Amino acid sequence: MSESRATGTITTAAPPPPAAAPLPHVVAIVGPPNSGKSTLFNRLTGMRQKVANFPGVTVEQRMGRAKVAGREVYVIDLPGVYSLTPRSEDERVTHDVLHGEMEGVPKPEAILLILDSTNLARHLVLAAPILSLGIPTLVILNMADDLRARGGQVDVPSLAQHLGAPAALISATKGEGLDTVHKFLAGRVAVPAPVELPVIQDVPKCRQWAGRVGDRARYHPPAPPLWTRKLDALLLHPVKGPLIFAVVVVAVFQSIFSWARPLMDGLQGLIVASGGWLERLLPESPLRSLLTEGIWGGVGSVVVFLPQILLLFLFIGILEDSGYLARAALIADRTMARVGLQGKSFIPLLSAYACAVPAILATRTIESKRDRIATILIAPFMTCSARLPVYTLIIAAFLPERPLLGPLLGTRAAALLGLYLLGFLAAFLTASLLKSSILRSERAPFVLEMPPYRWPTLQSLGLRLLDRSKIFLRRAGTVILLVAIVLWGLAHLPLSGGKTPPIEDSLAGTIGRTVEPAIQPLGFNWKIGIGLITSLAAREVIVGTLGTIYGIEGDTQSVGLQAAVRKDLTIAGAVALLVFFAFAMQCMSTIAVVRRETGGWKWPAVQFAYMGGLAYAGAFIAYNLVRFLTS
Amino acid sequence: MQLSFKKARSRRPHPPATLVELHEGEHGVVDRLDLPEDITGRLMELGFLPGSRVTAARSAPGGDPRVFRVDGSEVALRRETAAHVRLRSHH
Numbered sequence: 001m002s003e004s005r006a007t008g009t010i011t012t013a014a015p016p017p018p019a020a021a022p023l024p025h026v027v028a029i030v031g032p033p034n035s036g037k038s039t040l041f042n043r044l045t046g047m048r049q050k051v052a053n054f055p056g057v058t059v060e061q062r063m064g065r066a067k068v069a070g071r072e073v074y075v076i077d078l079p080g081v082y083s084l085t086p087r088s089e090d091e092r093v094t095h096d097v098l099h100g101e102m103e104g105v106p107k108p109e110a111i112l113l114i115l116d117s118t119n120l121a122r123h124l125v126l127a128a129p130i131l132s133l134g135i136p137t138l139v140i141l142n143m144a145d146d147l148r149a150r151g152g153q154v155d156v157p158s159l160a161q162h163l164g165a166p167a168a169l170i171s172a173t174k175g176e177g178l179d180t181v182h183k184f185l186a187g188r189v190a191v192p193a194p195v196e197l198p199v200i201q202d203v204p205k206c207r208q209w210a211g212r213v214g215d216r217a218r219y220h221p222p223a224p225p226l227w228t229r230k231l232d233a234l235l236l237h238p239v240k241g242p243l244i245f246a247v248v249v250v251a252v253f254q255s256i257f258s259w260a261r262p263l264m265d266g267l268q269g270l271i272v273a274s275g276g277w278l279e280r281l282l283p284e285s286p287l288r289s290l291l292t293e294g295i296w297g298g299v300g301s302v303v304v305f306l307p308q309i310l311l312l313f314l315f316i317g318i319l320e321d322s323g324y325l326a327r328a329a330l331i332a333d334r335t336m337a338r339v340g341l342q343g344k345s346f347i348p349l350l351s352a353y354a355c356a357v358p359a360i361l362a363t364r365t366i367e368s369k370r371d372r373i374a375t376i377l378i379a380p381f382m383t384c385s386a387r388l389p390v391y392t393l394i395i396a397a398f399l400p401e402r403p404l405l406g407p408l409l410g411t412r413a414a415a416l417l418g419l420y421l422l423g424f425l426a427a428f429l430t431a432s433l434l435k436s437s438i439l440r441s442e443r444a445p446f447v448l449e450m451p452p453y454r455w456p457t458l459q460s461l462g463l464r465l466l467d468r469s470k471i472f473l474r475r476a477g478t479v480i481l482l483v484a485i486v487l488w489g490l491a492h493l494p495l496s497g498g499k500t501p502p503i504e505d506s507l508a509g510t511i512g513r514t515v516e517p518a519i520q521p522l523g524f525n526w527k528i529g530i531g532l533i534t535s536l537a538a539r540e541v542i543v544g545t546l547g548t549i550y551g552i553e554g555d556t557q558s559v560g561l562q563a564a565v566r567k568d569l570t571i572a573g574a575v576a577l578l579v580f581f582a583f584a585m586q587c588m589s590t591i592a593v594v595r596r597e598t599g600g601w602k603w604p605a606v607q608f609a610y611m612g613g614l615a616y617a618g619a620f621i622a623y624n625l626v627r628f629l630t631s
Numbered sequence: 632m633q634l635s636f637k638k639a640r641s642r643r644p645h646p647p648a649t650l651v652e653l654h655e656g657e658h659g660v661v662d663r664l665d666l667p668e669d670i671t672g673r674l675m676e677l678g679f680l681p682g683s684r685v686t687a688a689r690s691a692p693g694g695d696p697r698v699f700r701v702d703g704s705e706v707a708l709r710r711e712t713a714a715h716v717r718l719r720s721h722h
Contacts, residue, residue: 082676087669119703122678203675207702221703238692330691330698330707343696343707367669445670445712449677450698450705 023187024110026074027066028097030130031114032123033080034323034451036142038062039172040114041077042459044181069186076108084129084200089364098133110136112181117141117169118152118222118452124163124210129200131165136191138184139167145174146452152222159217164195173457228323228452235327242331250405252315253420254413256308256388263307271300289552290488297551298484298544299476301561305389305540306472310465312385316354317464321456325350326448333446339428340435342366342446345375349427352382353420354468356590360597368444374434376594377607380585381427383420386539390581391419393543397562398574422582426614479588480544483534487548503552522580522616523573523623535586571630576623584615646720650699650713653687659718660684666715678702679716 031037045064062077078097079090086092093102100107113130115123120141131137141147141154147169160167166189170177183189198209235241275296282288319325325347333343344366352359359379366372383391395415402411409417435441490508492500503509504526511533512526519529527549531542543561550564569577585591585608594604647653661683664671678701679685688705690697696709708716 082673085672087672122702122704125676203672204680207678207680232689232698236689236691236698241692326707330696333691333696333707333709334693337709443711445666446696446707446709447670447673447677447712448707450707 022109023071024073024108024136024185026076026106026108027110027112027185028076028078028108029112029114030078030094030098030126031080031142032082032116032126033449035080035114035116035123036172037077037080037114039457039460040112040140040142040170040181041075042457042463043172043175043178044075066185068182071186073185074106076105081126083126083203088367098130098135108135110185111138112140112184113137114140114142114172116143117147117154118143118150118225120154120219121211121214121221122207124213125203125206127163127165127213128197128206128209131163132197132200137165138181138189139163139165140181141167141169142172144169144176145171146225147222150222150225152220154214154219155217159213159219161192162195162213162216164192164197166191173455225452231453232327232450235324236331245328245331247408250409250413250417252312253417254409256311256413256416258410258413260308260311264304267307268304271296271304275300286492289492290485293551294484294488294548295481298487298548299480301547302389302480302540302544303473303476305392305543306469308388308392309385309472310468312388313354313465313468314461316351317461318456320351321454321460323451323453326450329448330450337443339432340440340443341371341374341431342444344446344448345371348375348379349382352379352384355384355386356380356382356587357593360590360593363597366444368441370435370439370441371444373598373603374431374439376597377434377603378427378431380587380590380607380611381423381430381583383423383582384539384587386587387419387581389540389543390535391416391578393561393565394569394574394578397565398569398571419578419582422579426583430610475538479537480541483537483541484544484548487530487534487545488552491549491552503549508549521623522576522619523570523627524577525568527568528573528577532580535581537586537588539581539586570627572623572626575626576619579622580615580619582615583611583618585611647718648720649718650685650687650708650716651710653685653718655687655689658684658686662717662719664716666712670712674706674716677706678704679706685716685718 029037029041041062041064044066064075064077066073066075076097078094081091081094084091084095084098086095096102097105098108098111111130111133113127115126127139139160141156141159147153154169156167156169166180166184168177168180168184170181172178180189198205200206235244275292278296279288279292282291319328328350329343329346332346336343336346345363347365348359348362351362356379359382360376363372363375363379366375395412399412399415403409404411404414487508490511491503491506493507494501500506501509504513508530509526512530515529515533516524516526519532524532527546528542530549531545534545535542546565547561550561565574591604591608594607595601598604647657647659650659653659661679661681663681664674664679666674680702683702686700688698688700691707694710696707697713698705698707699713
């Protein structure tokens with residue numbers, strides 16, 4: 001630590017302290033949950049960020065680069081903590097990184113401690129252990145706009161003096177006061193003399209100290225968040241609350257179908273047009289066939305679904321960023337308790353509607369190990385966004401759109417909603433099965449802070465969508481592209497007399513017809529069989545695979561994917577396929593992440609077999625039931 | 632029957648002994664936490680310290696868990712946990 005911590009109050013124009021410590025290259029953002037760490041991180045790093053995992057543990061690590069006075073600074077966004085007592089995995093990571101004990105992560109040379117200024121007295125408790133580390137720290141009081149609006153105030157220079165560290169009042173969402181943060185990182189903020197800190201193990205002592213510091217800095221807490229209370233009175237109302245939730249969910253599903261449609265049609269038109277252009281441009285050759293049938297047909301049919309997936313992520317992002325998720329966990333706790341889990345398990349399950357992989361990572365907030373494994377095992381039943389292309393394709397091909405509840409809900413959205421419920425039900429029953437047998441345990445306590453409602457920021461939502469587009473397109477450009485090329489090859493071999501065989505006799509056709517007897521009881525033919533095999537990599541690959549197969553087949557080449565699917569499936573087979581996809585664990589990434597999280601192959605193997613068995617049985621029952629009903 | 636029950640709720644013979652006995656809008660002062668060390672530590676960090684004032688707020692539909700206002704924030708606890716946070720008899 002520098003010896004130059006002798007200058008007085010913080011004056012923003014102060015020259016750099018003499019003999020200052022070298023300018024920081026690695027900066028960590030630390031703060032309690034809901035203090036605005038990620039918003040600040042996004043503000044500082046913008047698009048120059050990436051999400052990875054801390055080595056050896058499951059806690060997500062966000063690293064980014066910030067430009068400060070022409071210099072690059074690495075910013076680490078640490079998980080939210082209330083103290084540095086390593087009680088949960090999150091806290092252990094924060095503790096280890098700050099002590100320089102995390103392998104592969106450089107020890108931070110400076111800390112941005114971000115606290116909620118609307119609840120300063122309690123949040124200041126965290127300042128004691130952080131300042132005790134002796135790393136240069138800027139104490140950031142966030143939510144300045146909220147503090148002002150609700151009539152609170154604080155004397156920032158005085159607070160800095162009583163903390164012995166520079167301080168800044170900012171609003172990360174509005175981008176207000178960030179100049180002080182930049183000045184701090186550039187070493188141009190004066191540092192007050194250090195003060196004596198309380199014994200950090202003693203929570204009541206630390207809280208008393210925080211209260212004293214707040215009083216001396218003339219901290220005036222703001223009026224209670226009336227908007228939050230009004231919203232809670234509505235959203236936690238025993239009758240209106242669940243009703244509002246149901247209406248929102250229904251509207252989301254309807255909009256996934258109706259709002260995304262024009263964008264998807266536009267994208268589809270673009271892909272078809274560019275494919276046609278390519279076909280006219282190139283001479284008749286295997287390369288042309290590979291490009292137009294294999295790649296445009298395969299990758300193109302999946303890329304079309306990007307708008308729908310982004311729309312879903314937008315809705316989930318709004319739910320997460322607004323603070324509603326904590327209320328959902330509260331409402332769900334009693335129901336979750338019935339199957340032996342707790343409300344906190346509900347948060348990862350909700351985010352599994354987007355993707356099971358981050359959901360499984362999010363289970364780290366569950367303290368009980370058995371509850372955590374149970375949540376991991378049921379998360380892939382929640383309908384993830386990769387199922388969406390399969391569901392929409394089949395539903396749109398077989399179910400005519402008719403209004404059910406006026407403009408609010410049509411038949412197609414209702415069918416989609418039904419599939420989501422089916423996944424939820426499977427998750428629920430599985431949880432209850434697990435928690436009453438192999439994962440039985442004592443009831444774990446449920447303690448959850450309810451953050452005030454906040455407007456989600458455009459930047460945070462935008463970054464989420466950008467991130468998701470990148471992941472989706474990367475997958476389309478790697479896994480799906482590879483499958484399309486290999487499949488195209490298999491569908492054109494073996495050559496007989498220099499000519500490609502009819503697809504039924506090709507290698508791909510042979511593979512399909514080999515598995516056909518096993519899937520015939522479900523109402524699937526060999527083409528669907530090939531799709532089921534390729535979709536083991538990722539669910540949406542089946543759409544690309546069917547796109548490639550139909551692209552190669554002469555007679556279906558001209559008709560759209562929907563019409564082609566209608567030729568290959570009966571209505572009973574279509575329902576069976578939907579049920580199969582609702583239950584089966586067709587996702588390499590999920591298998592890999594479950595293996596890593598549970599520390600071995602045992603749980604992913606159990607999960608794969610269980611979900612596969614359920615999918616087969618469910619599809620078999622659905623196929624025969626629908627056949628019986630429609631005969 | 633229903634009416635007399637409601638009356639009994641509003642005219643309580645003794646002051647609330649634990650958090651779980653607080654009705655919505657009522658408050659009490661924490662005396663001590665009779666819970667395992669791990670959860671006691673977590674609750675203290677969230678503001679449930681001896682001497683702090685806790686107000687019962689809304690609950691989830693069905694009455695459990697309930698949200699408590701403590702030290703400037705709102706924290707949800709199940710009844711089984713709230714029943715072990717003892718309140719001072721005089722405040």
